[in-house]
């Protein structure tokens with residue numbers, strides 16, 4: 052069981068950073084958190100320096116601590132569409148309170164605006180039913196059973212137009228061949244949706260579905276439905292084991308594990324030297340102490356991070372990683388050093404300078 | 411109009427060509443209705459023309475005719491809010507208006523979606539709150555078509571009140587105090603209780619640049635007009651003829667006083683189409699050509715079937731009207747507003763007109779569905795548009811081009827300069843937000859620029 056040829060590199064942009072005190076850093080740009088400029092700078096940097104995916108977390112709830120408030124993730128992804136060229140844009144969209152019909156056309160439309168770079172991270176909303184006043188709080192079983200239906204509805208709607216449904220046939224006066232549009236006629240416990248979508252099949256056909264396998268309920272949905280499965284693990288061995296288990300479960304669900312990528316979370320803080328990085332994080336912890344995460348962590352330099360990524364690749368601990376910067380601004384500044392250079396991508400070492408004095 | 415008065419300014423918006431027979435797709439210049447580049451083209455054209463805003467309609471179920479998906483018109487559109495957020499990235503001043511239904515969305519998510527658009531566009535968001543609630547559309551949603559027709563505006567008003575309560579949930583933007591570790595004054599718990607909603611909790615976004623995104627209304631009933639007078643910033647209307655427009659204008663503006671609002675607090679913007687030519691005759695000829703493209707033989711029969719309520723596919727569109735009578739009370743088109751309330755009366759009127767003027771089915775449908783308004787040279791069209799605004803028939807127009815995406819190119823190149831020469835249209839954007847373009851007040855700022863309650 053070898054890892055894929057190239058390690059997929061994603062970054063998750065959560066406000067000013069995954070650490071709740073990140074906004075207090077002088078470089079955080081916390082004042083601009085709700086402006087397009089803040090988000091575009093981070094996302095376009097990730098795009099320019101060769102990252103593959105950007106994840107945009109979302110929730111209707113206010114954060115318990117730190118910088119409060121959150122723009123809607125699909126809106127941010129759409130806003131970044133025209134400013135990026137290669138990176139995949141993966142907003143989270145919770146399905147507990149939102150209609151799958153709306154989710155389907157929104158993600159498909161990000162796919163149209165990016166010419167095929169859209170994904171969707173499926174999440175559920177806990178403890179937020181009072182914000183909607185529509186239904187009672189659900190338990191985990193019910194939340195994920197509903198999410199399972201939502202993914203079914205959304206993906207059926209993406210297929211509800213065949214690719215060549217638009218014909219523009221002047222002779223018969225028909226704009227579409229209606230036989231290539233399909234009612235999905237879905238009836239489930241949580242939804243019934245007639246279809247077809249109002250939006251034609253998006254460029255990718257099916258935008259990428261991402262689900263975090265965090266517990267038995269979400270894992271069950273992930274192994275049945277996700278193209279990309281996110282896992283967390285405390286060390287490389289645990290990550291490799293998590294990946295193996297997920298792949299086995301995917302196979303048991305009758306799917307080809309080689310068509311599913313397993314990405315492991317990697318909390319990260321980068322500075323010019325390892326000492327500086329450690330001092331930075333210690334300062335964040337002074338401001339707001341956090342519990343020890345059960346996640347891979349790299350506090351150091353871009354160079355040592357690249358070494359770690361190499362080890363993850365070599366040991367098959369993941370098909371890729373989702374970097375979670377503790378402080379987004381510091382990470383963005385360090386990105387040029389992280390960029391996968393062409394030689395790296397070709398597996399060639401960096402040659403020694405022929406004129407440099409040898410030690 | 412007296413010379414002493416400042417000339418009333420024309421407001422213009424650009425409607426992205428839609429899902430109906432007036433959008434011509436057979437023309438060789440017709441492009442994609444779904445590719446993002448088409449939206450970019452129209453939006454950039456509108457911004458070059460210094461328009462107030464770009465406008466997107468919405469439909470949540472594909473139209474059906476005789477129980478099958480209607481296949482003669484443009485079909486397929488992207489998600490409204492996604493397109494507008496993406497367009498915010500390729501424009502800098504243009505307002506971005508989206509039609510979003512109040513029946514199939516929840517206030518909390520609407521407040522956050524429009525709040526996000528307003529933040530990400532720097533204060534350019536507008537919401538055309540529509541109310542359609544039929545069970546046909548409801549079949550795509552878990553709330554279904556549960557809402558009685560009469561309750562649409564009750565719910566719409568509650569949705570607007572609820573979203574405004576949420577937008578007011580933060581008393582101020584974040585004040586970032588790094589030394590003391592305070593990001594913001596804690597947002598209040600918003601409590602909104604009404605017939606339809608029980609909402610309780612903090613909102614997730616600080617106040618957006620416009621306070622409340624601009625609110626448009628597009629219904630025409632008495633309830634619709636009252637709703638607009640109470641809450642909306644602008645009405646997107648169908649009253650495009652001069653006298654009809656003046657009546658509508660008087661009626662709606664007359665309703666404002668009882669809500670403590672003044673004439674300038676609500677703009678009236680009818681939909682309008684136009685055709686330009688080098689000479690008046692040239693423009694008329696082009697208009698005729700466009701009408702024939704809009705009403706092809708199959709489309710003519712489909713229109714007739716709407717009134718007759720039965721299959722007329724055996725009839726020749728170039729021949730006379732059917733001599734059979736319409737079926738009683740059959741609505742065979744779904745997903746669009748019905749035209750004929752009394753089919754027999756309409757059929758009789760159409761027959762006598764066709765006989766009197768010697769019109770075939772297709773020619774009759776071309777004649778009775780004509781809504782082409784401004785046809786002429788650029789100078790003529792500019793003069794007409796100006797006349798409507800100076801004579802209180804409206805405050806401007808939502809222009810509905812018949813071609814995607816180049817349908818406004820000639821208007822911006824040729825008519826806008828004429829309007830500018832008349833002193834009726836801006837020569838540059840003077841504000842950055844849509845409220846500023848429309849001359850509307852910020853909901854929370856008094857004239858001194860401070861926050862009022």
Ligand SMILES: Cc1cc2nc3c(=O)[nH]c(=O)nc-3n(C[C@H](O)[C@H](O)[C@H](O)COP(=O)(O)O)c2cc1C
Nearest residue numbers: 467468509540541542628629630631634646647648
């Ligand atoms: C000019 C105009 C444009 C409209 N555009 C839309 C639209 O894009 N989507 C929609 O669902 N309803 C649209 N409507 C429908 C209205 O929101 C409303 O449901 C309908 O007019 C019935 O309300 P009324 O009885 O007050 O006229 C539009 C109505 C008008 C007059």
